[in-house]
Amino acid sequence: MTRIDIPEGSLFGVANLPYGVFSAPGTEPRVGVRVGDSVVDLAVALGDDVFARPSLNAFMAQGYDRWVEVRSRITELVTGEVPDEAVFGVGDVRLHLPVEVADYVDFYASEHHASNLGRLFRPDAAPLMPNWKHLPVGYHGRAGTVVVSGTDIVRPCGQRKAPDEDAPTFGECRRLDIEAELGFLVGTPSPLGTPVSIADFPRRVFGAVLVNDWSARDIQAWEYVPLGPFLGKSFATSVSPWVVPLLALEAARVPTPAQDPEPLPYLTEREPWGLDVDLSVTWNGQEVSRPPYREMYWSPAQMLAHLTVNGASTRTGDLYASGTISGPEKDQRGAFIELTWGGREPVTVNGEARSFLLDGDEVVISATAPGTRGRIGFGEVRGRILPAR
Structure with missing residues (x-):
């Protein structure tokens, strides 16, 4: 023994x-x-x-x-x-990979991230779209390309059109990015036609993993109007191998930031399900960001309630992710498009000015949270970029 x-x-x-x-x-x-x-x-x-x-x-x-x-x-x-x-x-x-992923949904739950991208892409308009503070915005991803930490990521190819180009071209992604996120795994399924209430969240969701939602920003920018992300996101999503049980996160529960206007009744939380999780993003061994999950506007309980409010079913192994985690400070931004302000303000990584990912780059995302005895860890989600094929 x-x-x-x-x-x-x-x-x-x-x-x-x-x-x-x-x-x-x-x-x-x-x-x-x-x-x-x-x-x-x-x-x-x-x-x-x-x-x-x-x-x-x-x-x-x-x-x-x-x-x-x-x-x-x-x-x-x-x-x-x-x-x-x-x-x-x-x-x-x-x-x-710890689970057979049944479905994959990615949300857009950080007000800081959404506002930053709004300012980048729509500088003459309001940062947030009119619906953003009324519902957790999300899109349906591709479960078959969810991979475990340590899996190399092949640079994707697709159509891209720069603002100064007259027509699109086909080729390898030139603006490859990360998104540091937290993901949640459904354990207990729910039947078609039956919404999951916020109160049912802890009995439905088994645990949480770290997520890196790799993003081809140039491919995404050309394709996303009018139906949203597609090939710019579907080529790979990495998750950590360790699933932290929701039962272990009781000590990490905190209120979400103030939600104004007040959410509709099906999104109203009586008990807080924000989470005090601190992430770290390293780029080729150098820490470049520390995103705080406690700043997320929408909680995972609200995300699940919205995901199912139309009667959509859930299955054991469903993964839904938070979207990029970003805080109010520059060094708390969880995507390189934010961190480098669209590439116009490069960051220094090991003595080099960098904006988007180059072949051979490695990104590691780790996280910790308060536990009932000291801090607890999520491990890491790691990925290295290989050349396009």
């Missing part, structure tokens, strides 16, 4: 216990939980075949009461002794 050592100040103590899917040499992918610098094989440790699967979907579908029960069992287990054959060093395993 093994007693797991949790280093002092670890972001992965018993207040966190994030789930992931891992494989060790000679084993198939299966569900584990991270504890300190170890990964515990839950199929072996708990003797439950629901964890001997290559995704979290079957476990998530068992619902809220089961999530609470298993979390309690894991806490008891890892504070005692764990079977030797169930414990692996985190550096000795390979991490996989």
